[in-house]
Amino acid sequence: MVGAMANSTQQQVDQAYGFLTTVDSPSHGLFGGYLIVDLEGRPLEFHCTAPVRVSRAQQILYGATLHGHLHGRQIGGTLLAEGGVVPRLVLTDQEPLLQARPHTQLPLALVTASQGAEQAGPTAHAGFSLGSLTVVPHATDRADETVLREHLEGLIQAVDLNEPFERIRAAIEEAQRH
Amino acid sequence: MATPDTPAPGAVQRVQSWRATEVVLPTTGILSRMVCQLPTPAALRLPIGVSRPTATTVPLLEARPAVERFLFSGQAAAAPPSRPPVRPRIAAPSLPAEASADAADPALRRRTRIAPPRDVVKRSERFFFLLQPDLETILETSRLEFPRQPFPFQFDGMAFLVPRHAAVLADEMGLGKSMQAISSLRLLIRSGEARRVLVVCPKGLVSNWARELADWAPELVVAVIEGDQRRRQWQWSLPEVPVKLANYEVVVRDRDLVAELGLEFDLVVLDEAQRIKNRDSQTSQSVRALRRGRSWALTGTPVENSADDIVGLFEFVAPGHLNDRMSPRELGAAAADHVLRRTKDKVLKDMPPxxxxxxxxxxxxxxxxxxxxxxxxxxxxxxxxxxxxxxxxxxxxxxxxxxxxxxxxxxxxxxxxxxxxxxxxxxxxxxxxxxxxxxxxxxxxxxxxxxxxxxxxxxxxxxxxxxxxxxxxxxxxxxxxxxxxxxxxxxxxxxxxxxxxxxxxxxxxxxxxxxxxxxxxxxxxxxxxxxxxxxxxxxxxxxxxxxxxxxxxxxxxxxxxxxxxxxxxxxxxxxxxxxxxxxxxxxxxxx
CATH class of the missing domain: 3.40.50.300 (P-loop containing nucleotide triphosphate hydrolases)
Known part of the structure; x- marks a missing residue:
């Protein structure tokens, strides 16, 4: 359930939110970044992975399961296990990262630019709209959609939900330069 | 099949001896025997089995990548972790965005990033700046309101000043240097990064600064240092006043008093800072004697007459960073890290001609x-x-x-x-x-x-x-x-x-x-x-x-x-x- 997954070693901070994304660097590999912010968008924690390189052979062997494994388990699962502060939910801007959900107890949702109903597939879950964005919770968390929405309505008073991903990307780009 | 050790039947009668590399044959006449050298036979190997194929192991993506962890809890926006005092160099400010600010929708408004100063080298400190919200969000969530909506370039000026310990804001006159400085020091005070700020300006501008401070930072208590010595001593000593305002003459006159009182400022702002270009002047020496964490200089004319002017200015801002031996090009390169200058024609396209x-x-x-x-x-x-x-x-x-x-x-x-x-x-x-x-x-x-x-x-x-x-x-x-x-x-x-x-x-x-x-x-x-x-x-x-x-x-x-x-x-x-x-x-x- 939402907000009820803190283990004994994790710190409870009222109204923290997680943002999870990856940056694919042609020269280094795939970086993962996980930013936890407070209700005003200020950073509380940041975690980033060393780059993961995937060989051609691995691409062939993993086939269609590669993205899910790489993003969901390798990077997403690893990063979400690192947080000291327990966010109310974690947002990602990359669909493959939703596959981190089986590896964490944190609710996870995808943020996308709003699209018309006609663009959504007939079986796709539409999620809910917040301003110009659409939030699609992972299937596991759909039952908590109303609660998630309430949480995010507080956050979007100060923070554009796409903006923290820019910060993560900037930090990872910085990490590649230094 | 004949072998060196076992000659074929019939051949034995003519061959005297048979070794692996020669054959000895019996002869008649002069020679009793003839030895013929045989070439070394080429080895003929016949495969008797298939060698094992080389095994190629494709590692599965099981090992989890290493993770770096950065914690920022409880830190103020303007305070990077373990920030050493003074002497930073300055990164180029973020470029102004095209869109104008729109306070109503966070997704639509302009975002001014606080870039880490160039001399901040620790990754955790650079991340601290990069991971902050944009300046507009920080201002809004800090409940800091402005009497008038600042121009985008003024937000850039704040983003330049706030993270820097040594800065020269050298905008052309009329672009609002004082407003940018006030808003920046206001942010530092709000974040707890500054508790004692001293603003020094020409005598004729003290009342002007007092008005500007009341206008742009109405919540800040300001003490104007003036009057006789007894009164000034009391004013200098006021502990709960975050901003003190003094003219240059007062700072010169009270140099020893300030030292005796052991006053230390988190930030000293000099307005019309070209006044200290002469390093030997009492004014320059007095402001340089102020104990301070941050040094900001505001001037529309960092170079009035000669290159020495900016060297003198930097003796306050970042002592020793510039020197007389530098060529104008070297001065420019070294100062560029500390100086932000905009001109009206560049930032105010729609300003009246x-x-x-x-x-x-x-x-x-x-x-x-x-x-x-x-x-x-x-x-x-x-x-x-x-x-x-x-x-x-x-x-x-x-x-x-x-x-x-x-x-x-x-x-x-x-x-x-x-x-x-x-x-x-x-x-x-x-x-x-x-x-x-x-x-x-x-x-x-x-x-x-x-x-x-x-x-x-x-x-x-x-x-x-x-x-x-x-x-x-x-x-x-x-x-x-x-x-x-x-x-x-x-x-x-x-x-x-x-x-x-x-x-x-x-x-x-x-x-x-x-x-x-x-x-x-x-x-x-x-x-x-x-x-x-x-x-x-x-x-x-x-x-x-x-x-x-x-x-x-x-x-x-x-x-x-x-x-x-x-x-x-x-x-x-x-x-x-x-x-x-x-x-x-x-x-x-x-x-």
Missing amino acids: RLNRDERIELTAEQRETYRRAEEEGVLRLAGLGQQATIQHVFELVLRLKQICNFDTATGESAKLDRLEAELEEIHASGKKSLVFSQWVATLGRLRERLSRFGAIEYHGGMSTIARDDCLRRFKNDSQHGVLLLSYGAGAVGLNLQFSQYVFLFDRWWNPAVEDQAINRAHRIGAAGAVTVTRYLSVDTIEERIDEVLRSKRDLSDTILSQAEPPAASGLTAEEIFALFRLSPPRRAAA
Whole structure:
């Protein structure tokens, strides 16, 4: 359930939110970044992975399961296990990262630019709209959609939900330069 | 099949011996036997089995990547973790975004990023800045409101100042340096990064700064350090006042007192910081003696006369970062990390234009005669002094001639004033306001008498602060007062007179930067329309000759700030001053 997954070693901070994304660097590999912010968008924690390189052979062997494994388990699962502060939910801007959900107890949702109903597939879950964005919770968390929405309505008073991903990307780009 | 060890049947009878490499055959005649060497037989290997294939192991993506962890809990936006005091270098500010701010929708508004200063090298500290929300969000969530919506470039200025311990905000006059500094120090105080701030400004601007602080940071308590020593000591000692405001003279006078009290400031802001360009001056030494964490300098003219100016400025901002041995290009490169300079034409595309008019005035016949006599007598006197002539002697003559260009000392005639009066007729009739600058307070007095029908009032350093404030208030609010007469010394800096649309430089100052400052009292943010600047030059006089020299100086500031090579002439040298009268300086003066 939402907000009820803190283990004994994790710190409870009222109204923290997680943002999870990856940056694919042609020269280094795939970086993962996980930013936890407070209700005003200020950073509380940041975690980033060393780059993961995937060989051609691995691409062939993993086939269609590669993205899910790489993003969901390798990077997403690893990063979400690192947080000291327990966010109310974690947002990602990359669909493959939703596959981190089986590896964490944190609710996870995808943020996308709003699209018309006609663009959504007939079986796709539409999620809910917040301003110009659409939030699609992972299937596991759909039952908590109303609660998630309430949480995010507080956050979007100060923070554009796409903006923290820019910060993560900037930090990872910085990490590649230094 | 025959083998070396087992000859084939039949062959044995003829072959005497058989080894692996030779065959011995029996013969008849001379030779009893013949030995024939056989070539080494090539080995013939026949495969008896298949070798094992090389095993290639494709590692599965099981090992979890290493994770770096950065914690920011409880830290203020302006305070990077473990930030060492002073001496940072500065990263280029973020570029202004195209979109304007839209406070209603976070997704649509402009985002100004606080970039980490360049000398912040620890990854955790750089991440601290990079992971902060944009400045607009920080301001909004801090509940810091502005009386007016800042321009995008002003947000950039704040993003430049807030993370820096050593900064020169060198915007062109009129772009709101004080507002940017106030908003930035306000953020530092709100975040807890600064608790004791000292603002130092020229005496004539103290009340102006007090107003600006009340306007842009109304929640901050400000103590103006003034009065007798006992009162000042009490004011310096006030513990719960976050912002103290003092003029340069007070800082010089109370240098020992401040040291005795053990005062230390988290931030010291110098306004009109070009005042400390002379490193040997008491003013420079006194402000440099202030114990401080951050050093910000505000000046529209970081380079007034020579490259030494900016070296002097940096002795306060970042001691030792620049030195006299650096070439202008090296100075520019080193200073670029610490200096943010914007000009109106770059950041305010829609700002009303500034129209420059150089009006060449023919002296009246009487003025011309008085001028001719004075010049001839002066030059003869200088020539007669020979090696005893000093720059001071030349200056005296220059001033004498400039005064005659203003008013004939014999008759009181003034071709300039005649022209000015005629122009003011039309301006006053249209309800517009004018600023008139002169080098001399005495000239202002004569102008006031003659221009009384336009409600001309004076503003100069000889007036009390209260009288000057009252003067500004009347000029701004009373339509009867259409002309403000200002001295360059008191009126060229810090005043916001953007409701004036005409500026007259009745006589010329020695330094083009000071003239620009004067002009920018009117041509600044908030200007209602085009600002017309009229510079009077008396034809065929010392004024024209000085103007030629000033033109060659005008580019020096841009040269250093743009890291280009300097022009040949960087200031009024002794040679140039003597050359005004076609004289050569004595050797010691030239040195």
